[in-house]
Amino acid sequence: MPADAAPAPPAPAPPAPGPAAAPGRTAPVTGWGRTAPTTALLLRPRTYDEAATAVRACGARGGIARGLGRAYGDAAQNAGGTVLDMTGLDRIHAIDADGGTVLCDAGVSLHRLMEVLLPLGWFVPVTPGTRQVTVGGAVAADIHGKNHHVSGSFARHVLSLDLLTADGEIRTVVPGTPLFDATAGGMGLTGVILTATVRLLPVETSWMSVDTERARDLDDLLARLTAGDRHHRYSVAWIDLLARGASTGRAVLTRGDHAPLEALRGPLGRPLEFRTRRLPAAPAHLPDGLLGRTAVGLFNELWYRRAPRSRTGEPQRISSFFHPLDGVPHWNRIYGRSGFVQYQFVVGYGQEEALRRIVDRVSARRCASFLAVLKRFGEGDPGWLSFPMPGWTLALDIPAGLPGLGAFLDTLDEEVAGAAGRVYLAKDARLRPELLAAMYPRLPEFRALRRELDPAGVFVSDLARRLGL
Amino acid sequence: MKDAFGTPQSLLILGGTSDIALATARRLIARRTRTVWLAGRPSQDLENAAGHLRGLGAETHTISFDALDPESHEAILGKVFAEGDIDMVLLAFGVLGDQANDERDPVAAARVAQTNYTGAVSSALVCGRALQAQGHGSLVVLSSVAAERARRSNFIYGSSKAGLDTFTQGLGDALHGTGAHVMLVRPGFVRTSMTAGLPESPLATTPEAVAAAIELGLRRRSETVWVPGALRLVMAALRHVPRAVFRRLPL
Secondary structure (H helix, E strand, C coil), rough: CCCCCCCCCCCCCCCCCCCCCCCCCCEECCCCCCCCCCCCCEEEECHHHHHHHHHCCCCCCCEECCCCCCCCCCCCCCCCCCEEEHHHCCCCEEEEEECCCCEEEEEEHHHHHHHHHHHEEEEEECCCCCCCCHHHHHHHCCCCCCCCHCCCCHHHEEEEEEECCCCEEEEEECCHHHHHHHCCCCCCCCCCEEEEEEEECCCCCCCEEEEEEEEECCHHHHHHHHHHHHHHCEEEEEEECCCHHCCCCCCEEEEEEEEEHHHHHCCCCCCCCCCCCCCCCCCCCCHHHHHHHHHHHHHHHHHHHHCCCCEEEEEEEEEEECCHHCCCCCHHHCCCCEEEEEEEEEEEEECCCHHHHHHHHHHHCCCCCCCEEEEEEEECCCCCCCCCCEEEEEEEEEEECCCCHHHHHHHHHHHHHHHHEEEECCCCCCCCCCHHHHHCCCHHHHHHHHHHCCCCCEEEHHHHHHCCC | CCCCCCCCCEEEEEECHHHHHHHHHHHHHHHCEEEEEEEECCCCCHHHHHHHHHCCCEEEEEEEEECHHHHHHHHHHHHHHHHCCEEEECCCCCCCCCHHHHHHHHHHHHHHHHHHHHHHHHHHHHHHHHHHHHCCCCCEECCCHHCCCCCCHHHHHHHHHHHHHHHHHHHHHHHHCCCCCCEEEEEECCCCCCCCCCCCCCCCCEEEEEHHHHHHHHHHCCCEEEEHHHHHHHHHHHHHCCHHCCCCCCC
């Protein structure tokens, strides 16, 4: 750490010691949903010192770290300020192949970790629906995966992290401390995560053993999920929200476990090989409205019919089980210029009626959601602004250009807040600020810690401004 | 900040007693807008408008603003932006004038031009620069269909709006890529207090319809909005009508 933070003398500029930091550029930034662009100065630090220098030089409109830009809303943009592109800090420092831990920079993606770790017989403890998220982003959003009911969220597997705070210092933060709990799910507002040590999951193969079954309506689905989830590490249901009447909430359930070595029969290649598929990228300029009711309705019908009534033990590669959409680069472009919003909420167990009402409303409104995913969360996580809590979580992708969508989602928010549930900040782009405190009861502690740690408000994002975090 | 649908949380209205601006504010307050600044010449109407919006649940402030005093714009508007981000500026002030009278009274005619054009140029530049520094926000400028082609019956007003229209297009290009978004709104005949007593043109519309079009334009991040939308086609055709014919049209 450079110790001399004193103001420079007004002498001619001294020769730069070592290579200068890459100059930033001012550019529009959006989240994955491509709504509400704002412009910021993008800096890409390559060293911790460069990151610290950038944080100290943020100026009045502050800064925020950004990974691979998979947050759907405005969590990793900072209008008129600085955005620190963390993908330049991408070293894996140490792998403990016996104990099953990895120490890496925050800018390392889960994809990279899988590439490196799977051949060694280890897997990331939690992965969302994409591998294209950084470790720093995974902690900041405290991401969850299809194994939340068993494994909890990502931060639960973090043993330690290095955090660059507003004063330009680097602090080592360990679980069980307020700073850790504020940082896990803290949307990058406590500081810039520089490194993390993550506990890994041992696997014998890079294959999944997958069970698939169909549920004819929502009641059937909830019953099947409740009865069967404990038998599988991973579980998720895709719902057809365009189905109405008696088949409202019909779904395809997919459950999986890491396939043990002896389960592999036949020529399945090297058992720990990590293989991914890559289809052509979506074109850059697509019109709005491609994913209208007809297209999505047709897709849903086919998807439901194509799924077997019941199938067990199907081998699938890790990439196709967890991350089918990663095969299509820039798939977010298919929503056109207006982009899309993802609406993900959770309501606790016992609030099934609220869930049912929401599903009924979405179905009745014929709101074309191409991806609608329901799963059960297990025990809640310690992060103050962590999203998961024991209960049902439903995620919907909806084109932002749909008339009246904002007001419609507001009514769903009321339902969610009324059931003591919450929406996911990493996906939010539109929540009414007044509902935030009801959804996140530990918000006052989070705000107090931020005031103390960052009195000048160095770390700020559009999300933080919009919701008053 | 704006939400995913382009709805602002904070709004600055230049011309705080404008019917169209207030209809827009009401509509946006029903969605996300929580802070409204009403800028205008101090008057009971301005205070009443603020009270009304406050009643709808917005934190509302009034500030003294005179379009005819460009020297003051930087200081007055600068203070508003210093209080916090403004997600949307609605430039809504303007006077219609009295064509017949103004043709005989050049000073009165010049005042129409000074208000609608000169005052808009200085205040829009101040706001544009502030939005650029913020890295986000929309500047929505109320032009008019009258800006598209000179009409015998209102060319003094029309020419001032034409100047404003051209200026706004250029400003939009200048601010492109800075995070600030400039949207030009071209309404046709709007039934407001400004047009009370005038003979109605075809395709007449209401302040509420203009407000709805503005909200839609924000969502789509449009650069030009016609109200009603059919005017875009009508004007595309009228633009090519020879003057000798245009002059005789009952417009």
